[in-house]
């Protein structure tokens with residue numbers, strides 16, 4: 043199952059710019075099947091070190107891209123419509139926003155760290171708006187939306203729980219099933235709010251609200267993309283956000299615009315730049331217009347020299363690898379050549395949940411491979427693992443099945 047990140051936030055924080063930058067093909071190659079899926083849904087990439095360097099082989103990536111030893115693995119990203127206060131009541135594009143949100147597994151909250159947009163997303167002089175307010179407001183909006191969904195038909199939900207012999211967990215799980223919320227998330231939220239064992243008929247409105255906030259935190263973890271760091275007022279605001287929200291959220295500086303400029307320049311062959319790098323190299327100075335030279339100079343001085351990188355790639359990596367706790371494994375069919383049966387070396391890099399077992403991986407590759415699973419073989423050590431072996435980051439692994447015998 044492909045995981046998806048949702049870009050959320052009020053209007054004009056830079057969500058669409060972030061989306062354009064993140065989904066721009068990171069290398070110039072002819073036919074690549076991963077581009078924009080729908081207007082606001084596209085493919086971004088998680089960047090990891092490819093094992094090709096360690097094994098000292100030339101690879102032939104199929105499901106991903108390898109740029110000079112860096113594997114770019116496709117993931118989905120959606121640019122959710124801008125959210126204004128009280129969207130949950132249907133204000134602005136409220137309902138559209140919230141519908142798109144359902145499909146996301148992890149949220150990237152893009153805030154204007156420079157403080158140059160007010161709470162509704164209107165322009166205001168840099169430094170005049172406190173972005174901490176945006177974090178507070180977004181948390182509340184989403185919680186209120188979930189609460190509203192729960193309150194719809196609440197009496198029926200209560201009756202259903204009673205019919206099911208007081209099965210609060212399954213009742214709530216069913217009620218929220220459209221939101222990509224797992225059963226174990228419901229259990230955890232009940233535990234952490236102290237509502238476990240309390241009959242739904244005794245829940246007060248505050249209980250529903252507390253549960254809504256908690257289930258959002260658990261099922262849709264969030265990272266703060268502190269955008270527009272090229273504007274000098276951002277620094278102080280980022281310190282403020284870290285002070286107030288640093289324990290709860292990872293606050294990561296970024297400049298979506300800088301990333302977009304660099305990727306476009308790389309696409310046109312003007313610079314050499316791999317998304318996430320802390321530097322770029324001008325390929326042909328003479329081909330740059332004065333305007334392009336100026337833009338690159340600003341990116342160098344206001345973003346890379348100060349922050350180290352544009353932050354966009356780092357945020358995507360953090361969302362998938364840390365918040366969603368995913369790892370990368372390289373399945374192969376031939377452990378000596380590290381290839382599939384066509385001879386493609388290290389063809390696939392799979393992003394899977396940490397804790398995935400060898401047999402679960404087999405099922406992901408093919409239903410039949412899962413059913414006829416015998417063991418897994420580690421290409422590095424030639425060790426054999428049973429079905430319950432939990433895969434590790436960068437495992438290069440062959441699945442042996444009854445069929446492949």
Ligand SMILES: Nc1nc2c(ncn2[C@@H]2O[C@H](COP(=O)(O)OP(=O)(O)O)[C@@H](O)[C@H]2O)c(=O)[nH]1
Nearest residue numbers: 053054055056057058059269270297298299300
């Ligand atoms: N200075 C600066 N401006 C940015 C950055 N990212 C986006 N913007 C600008 O912010 C405005 C709103 O951007 P947009 O992506 O449309 O925001 P959205 O409404 O959240 O999708 C545009 O004028 C962008 O050029 C950035 O990193 N730095």
Ligand SMILES: [Mg+2]
Nearest residue numbers: 057058059124
């Ligand atoms: Mg937009």
